[in-house]
Amino acid sequence: YDENGGKFYYFLLSFYALVLIPTTYWLWPKQEKRKTTLHPEDKSNFSPCREKYQLLNAGEPVRRFRLKAIKFVFVMAWIIFVVLAYRVSLIETEHKDYDPFAVLTVDREATVAEIKRAYRELSKKHHPDRGGDPEQFKQIAKAYKTLTNEEAKNNWKQYGNPDGPGVTHFGIALPKWLVDHKNSVFVLLTYAGIFMIVLPVIVCVWWQKSARFAGDHILIETAQLYYILLGRTPNMIVKRALMILASSMEFEKTRNPAIIERPSDNTELPKLIKDLPDVQEKTKERPFQFPYSLKARALLHSHLQRITNLSENLEKDRKYVVKRCPYLINEMVNIEAQLVAMAHAGRLSHPPRLDSIENTMKLSPMIVQALWNTKSPLLQLPHITENHLRYFESKKRTIKSIKQFATMNDEQRRSMLRSISDEQYDDIMSVLKIYPYITIKVKSEVFDDEDERLVTTGAVVTLTVKLTRENMSVLFNKEHHISNEQHQILVENQQQDDENDKEKGKEKEKSEPKQKGWSNKQSKKKPKEKASKQKKKPVPPSQNKNTSTASSSTVATTPTNTKDSLTKNAKGDSNQKDSSDDESSKHSDDSQSVVNNNRDGKTSDQNESDEEEQNEREVTTATTSAVRRSGSKNQARSTGATTSNNEEDTFLEKFQQQQRKREKLETKAKISHRVFCPFFPEIKQECWWLYVADRKHHTLISAPVYLCTLKDEEEVSYMTNQLAPCDSSYVG
Missing domain, CATH: 1.10.3380.10 (Sec63 N-terminal domain-like domain)
Structure with a gap:
């Protein structure tokens, strides 16, 4: 232990710096960024917005006082640190190198005679019998012996001590009063109180509180x-x-x-x-x-x-x-x-x-x-009440969603809301600009498979969902109805397709043999059904970009901040795409059934020459297909040796990319975009639920992901083996 108490300041300074430096780094109030543009909720004249703004800023004076108090405490703590460091710098070093020349007050080049003369003068002055200091006299005698004795002089030069190598003493930089017998009871009680009472109580209270919560x-x-x-x-x-x-x-x-x-x-x-x-x-x-x-x-x-x-x-x-x-x-x-x-x-x-x-x-x-x-979701907008909703539905238009309202022309919007003031209309438009507009792109793959897009029963499918978030302002003055030019082009293309189908049908009727009466009933129905299924309404190109699905499974997002669910469009598009897939499968089934009926319905009086020609055609097609297959096999063998080495590397790269995306998603801060919600008492960030569902069977396939980091773009990956039904396989 420290006898004089000087070393204790070193320990105190080190421990104080160990606590003060990281605490200052983490708790020092950071300078807030000045907002260049206010959120529409902060500058709106809508009365709930004004009330919420006052509520959020009610504690601003207290917050500023708290920040100033924290800064003052840290400044005082650093002043104490500087004072303590200055106090440590003034502590003199107790250990000094032993110098016999300095004790005898002679030069290092002095002769033996000069050393003896200095010793006689100092011994007369400091001898105890003549009233001198005994300790000083001992030092003088020791210095004289060191300089006159060769062995002692060599020890001094080698070890710094005339008596030879000494013993190094180590101690604890704590004051001596801690181990004094007078204070032993107090010190023991302090240690027992800290380590046996205070710490267990703190841990127990913390555990009781944390164990109650998930x-x-x-x-x-x-x-x-x-x-x-x-x-x-x-x-x-x-x-x-x-x-x-x-x-x-x-x-x-x-x-x-x-x-x-x-x-x-x-x-x-x-x-x-x-x-x-x-x-x-x-x-x-x-x-x-x-x-x-x-x-x-x-x-x-x-x-x-x-x-x-x-x-x-x-x-x-x-x-x-x-x-x-x-x-x-x-x-x-x-x-x-x-x-x-x-x-x-x-x-x-x-x-x-x-x-x-x-x-x-x-x-x-x-x-x-x-x-x-x-x-109505339109009631989310400021200044819009139940009385204004009747203006959104008329003979010319029917506006039921915020998206439809955003795609209108500005003149039509203003004329529709002519009952409100210009200032209120500006509030509505400033809020409408920041509303989210989400587009979804889905890609399904089966890793470590020859055909990654082929989904079979029990296959582990990786769905990569890419969400793109834009402001609703991108839809301003972009109505979703098809323009006249596009409509005319689609109508002309459809008419040309119908004419081509009719010509093909006539050629097919001429080339096909006549059928019996009992089979004509069925064969007449099929072309009509097929023609009716091939006639589709022109679909706007903007409706096919939100999502892509496989079979009856759909990927949907559910917003947690706006009632105008943008997933209605995604769900509608996915259902539309599912129906088109079903129709294509029906077309293939119908065409196959027509071929079978024609084969079964051949007349008995058909010429043998026709049969021979048909057989020759089948043989030639079979030989050509066999040649193509053999060529493709040889080509596959030649290229298989070069591609087999790269398959594992490609799979590993894809797997590592998926892992990086997951880690990036987990470590992101939960900050996206601020929501306009004047009736919610806090500032709310946009959040979305993303999940895969089977709407045909009303079941959930994947656990919903609570996405709180969607600023511009975000990718989420799912791995599941429940997409393919048990009795079929399909291509996603």
Whole structure:
């Protein structure tokens, strides 16, 4: 231990710097970037936007004071560090090199006579018998012996000590009073209190709090309740999902100390419930009958009805309930996906249907936008009320979505909303510009296979979904109806195709032999059906770019922030594409059946020469096909040796690319685009659910991915073996 206490400052300075430097790096308030452009929600004159802006900036003075206080504390801490470093620099070094010449006050080149003369003078002066210092006299005698004795002098030159090699002492840079017997009891109690009481208590409290929560700070009891209620109702409507959401344990006082139960609730809640339809306050089902669940359900219904005349206490409770809902809804979706996975494993007989999962997803945009799913999505825009909706539907036009509203001409929009002021119209357009417009591209592959696009039964299919996010402003003045020129071109092309089909049909009728009467009935029906199926309506080119699917499986995105679900277009396009695939398969089946009927319906009086010519044609086609096959085999053998070495490298590169995409997606910050939601009490970022579903069988194929990082483009990969049905194979 340090005898003088000087070394303790070295230890204190080192430990202080070890704590201060990283703490300053992480906790020093970072300079906020100045916003060049304000969000439309911050500069809108819409009254809910003004109220939310004031609510978000109400704590700005306190926040600025907190930042100044943090900076002041760090400045004082660094001042203490500088003072402590200066104090350490003043500590003198106790260890000094032994110099006998300095003790005798002679030069290093002094002779033996000069050394003896200096010794006699100093011994007379410092001898103890003459009143001198004994310690000083010992040093003088030792220096004289060192310089006059050759052995002692050599030891001094070699080891720095005339007595030979010495012993090095090491100690702890702590003050000596810590091991003093007077303070032993105090030090022992301090150690025992820190390591045996304080630390275990801190760990115990932390564990008790953390053990109650799952991901996103969701109570484990809430997750268990969701398992029971969602597993009990595989077919669930939106209102049922809202009741399950309101029964979360986060809204119960004994589980959440942030919940406050007030005596005024006994008088205010019954009045509120009377003004709300379909609250189902008389239900006897547990836990929906409990007071906490009824209160949360009433507050959510009032939020969706956009009721603004709530009392101050109920308004505080409503804001807290609404803020917690997005995390709870995400947990509900995850649990429903787990129930579907349990059903695939044979552990559950009635899993949630696809409609139930999508109804749960609808809760998120409903609560964020404070709007029922049955209401018009145009009510998300500022200054648009129920009275304005009648202008969106007329004999000339029918506008039911925000996308249709964005594709209109500016003159038509302004004339349609002529009842509002120019300032309000500017607010609407500034909000409409930032709305998301999502396009989806899907690519299906089977890695480590000869034909990566061929999906067979049981094959592990990798779906790569590329999402591209743009602002709705790209659709301004771009109506989705086909222009007159494009319409004329499509009509002309269709007429030419019809004429070509008619000519081919006439040539075929001339070349084909006559059939019996009983087979003519069937053969006459088939060309008509085929011609009717080949006639398709002209499809706008903009409708075929959102998604691509295989068989009856569809890739869908569900927004969690806007009620105007852009996936309606994606779902519509996917269904349209599925129908075209089905039609093409029907055409091939029909053509095959026609050929079979013709073969079976040959007349008995047909000439043998015709049969011989047909047989010769079949032989020649068979020989040519055999030659082509042999040539292709030889070519495959020659190229197979060169490509076999590259197949493994290609597969490895693709696998590494998939891994990099997953790691990049996991490490990204959950920041995308700010949502316009004036009725939501916090700033909300855009989030999307991405999943693969089988709409024909109403089942979920892949677990939904909660995508919170979509800024411009994002790629998500799925690996599943449930795309191909058990009794067929198809090309995706």
